[in-house]
Amino acid sequence: MSSTVTNAWPTDIRVQQGGTELHVAFDSGEQGTITAELLRVESPSAEVKGHGPGQEQLVWGKSKVKIGKVEAVGNYALRLIFDDGHSTGIYTWPYLMKLMREGDALMAAYDQKVKAAGLSRA
Secondary structure, rough: HHHHHOOOEEEEEEEEEEHHHHEEEOOOOOEEEEEEEHHHOOOOOOHOOOOOOOOOOOOOOOOHHHHHHHHEEEEEEEEEOOOOOOOOOOEEEEHHHHHHHHHHHHHHHHHHHHHHHHOOOO
């Protein structure tokens, strides 16, 4: 992980498009938008990530999920509260940077997992 990822500090965080996107700008000059769907299906919570390697759960059917509320967690992260009731993920600044940078690749991998399971993103 580059030092930009580990040391970047958010300068602007905004929920946009009626809760379907989170725009984040960092003091490194990088900025971007992360969809609520990606934030939800890649939540760093135990519900999604499990309690260890190999325990990850496929969360699907979240294409219409919205961010209802954003809460600061200390000075290092956010807690996002989604309209489906999920609220246990703690999104650190480096994790938000990763989702912002790798969002397209992460969504492509997610699409493949959903398809392989015979499910739909809807």
